[in-house]
Amino acid sequence: MNVRQGAQVKGERAGIGAGKRLDVHTCEQFLLLEARLLDEARFDEWLALFTPEASYWVPSEPGQADPLETVSLIYDDRRLLETRVRRLASPRIYSQEPRSRTSRIVTNVTIEDDADAATTLVRSKFVLIEFRRNEQRLFGGTSFHRLTVIGGDVRIASKRVDLVNCDAPLDGIVVPF
Amino acid sequence: MDPPMREELVEDVTSLVKPAAVHRSLYDDPAIFELELERIFGRAWIYVGHESQVREPGDYFCTQVGRKPIVVVRGPDKELHVLHNQCAHRGAMVVALDKGRTDEFQCCYHGWTYHLDGRLKAVPLQHGYPADFNPKSRSMAMLAVPRVSSYRGFIFVNQSDNGPSLEDWLGYMATSLDDMVDRAPDGELEIAGGVFRHTYNGNWKLYLENLCDAAHPWFTHRSSIDAAQQQKDDVYTDGAGEIAIRQMRQNGAPYSFWESQVGIWTYPNGHSYLGDYHDDKKLVAALNDPAFRDYVDALEKKKGKDEAKRILEVRRWNSNVYPNLSFMSQFQQLRVIHPLAVDRTLVCTYNFRLRGAPEQMFHNTIRFANIVNGTGSLVLTDDLEIYNRIGLGISSEGAEWLQIGRGYQSDEPDEHGGRRGKNSTSEVYIRNMFDAWVGYIGGAGTKTKQAQLESVSA
Secondary structure (H helix, E strand, O other), X not given: OOOXXXXXXXXXXOOOOOOOOOOHHHHHHHHHHHHHHHHOOOHHHHHOOEEEEEEEEEEOOOOOOOOOOOOEXXXXXXXXXXXXXXXXXXXXXHHHOOOOEEEEEEEEEEEEEOOOOOEEEEEEEEEEEEXXXXXXXXXXXXXXXXXXXXXXXXXXXXXXXXXXXXXXXXXXXXXXX | OOHHHHHHHHHOHHHHEEOOEEEHHHHOOHHHHHHHHHHOOOOOOEEEEEHHHHOOOOEEEEEEEOOEEEEEEEOOOOOEEEEEOOXXXXXXXXXXXXXXXXXXXXXXXXXXXXXXXXXXXXXXXOOOOOOOOOOOOOOOEOOEOOEEEEEOOEEEEEOOOOOOOHHHHHHHHHHHHHHHHHOOOOOOEEEEEEEEEEEEOOOOHHHHHHHOOOOOHHHHOHHHHHHHHOOOOOOOOOOHHHHXXXXXXXXXXXXXXXHHOOOEEEEHHHEEEEEOOOOHHHHOOHHHOHHHHHHHHHHHHHHOHHHHHHHHXXXXXXXXXXXXXXXXXXXXXXEEEEEEEOOEEEEEEEEEEEOOOOHHHHHHHHHHHHHHOOOOOOXXXXXXXXXXXXXXXXXXXOOOEEEOOOOHHHOEEOOOOOEEEOOOOOOHHHHHHHHHHHXXXXXXXXXXXXXXXXXXXX
């Protein structure tokens, strides 16, 4: 797969069409692609992985049940996610001057729920190193992707990231997980 | 620092604050930071929490005053107690959880237990101690902070025995706390929705100095302003994006708006508030938002039409109660500033539910919090960068004096005993905080000067 030229994982190549279930290998390849796009700061291509009604959620509490009853480190609907990504491209985003560099390890990929043929809930673990200015930060946690296939391409219907230290005092978070 | 040096520093303090400039050492000198903890956080009323966090006897939560860990607890008699979180035996921190309910506190080291008012309750192996060992003595306890007072549910403590009452100290700024509470149809607030805790590498004073700064959004927040202004409206939103994007767009109002349409008011003891730079139409789509209409109905039903109108016409953005509290009534937000080191600060932000309001109002509060106070906010992260850069910039030892003179020549008296900026971008609220700073650090203390110095060197 050439991720440079085609930032997508083809569900069809793995024999996945509408109504067919994603297998764990396809899901893993997709998560690795997503991590790579984020590490390479290709945020527009990252945004393109989400469905038009997608949500992106980083809770502020362990096991947080609801994004409306409790604050979240990030809780974006599609409209806000687009704005977030557009801001990341701004030459006047001072909190990214200089830019962060990141390195992500994504692993322990399992399919949690594919009873509903339209979407597949995928769980994975990540470790993320972020370096900016003089400091290196380490994040880790669990991601839940609800994946779907649109026009033969795997897409994110929703993404939840549970940071191990989500309720810790934290310096600002600008680069998405 | 030895006592003579400290005396010299205090004597010298007025020379570090001029009417329209402050010396950069106020932001990076560890000795001055220690003085601030002792004399500002030791003498001013410090906000510690809200009564809804300790509704029932035995309810407690932990926080800090300055750097000191404390416990706020509701006693069996419903009275509030604020205790140093330290065992009288070997000094261990007694209460380790952020919050909970208990009928006593017990130290995990040797099992000394304490009543909820801090008095020692039981000491295991109580034999063989010296004859004057007295577990009932007031000094052998989880010591209580000298003064605790609450105003309409907001709990403050004062580490000094003397000085003005909380109400006298708040003065006209109490009307901002009134505004917070009055907006609840049932007349009561409840802390809810979790907490953000964000940190930065900069001095604690920078936070309040930014919150009423009407001149910075247009510049500092340019990236989120541009991104929001270019955002298409016909994209899917569940409501989270709606409120956030309105907020970011309004930050991009032109200088002419910021200068003339907002308003900045200051009051004694360093307090201030910025006028509202949104109106309900711009931010919550009030007139078109069914939840807001239901809310107004609920408010009118409980308070009457005239009182509801009066309440909703109070238009304040951030209200700052110096030195550690800032809150915003329109979206029920509250921030508490904790100085950790001269160049390290923690800010905790909370949300309130308006008792008697439709639940959607609280959901809007949460959505607003995420974008304005959130650790991953598109707005706040650029403010944090500014605080970090001030820390870095000052370390360059360039210009010795930092300028706080914007609007200096046009400030005017306010009818309630304060000063207001004729121009809304006036830095009058920073000058006002430094007036209070000089008062706390330099004098107007509660002990004689000699006694203070002795207590410092002890």
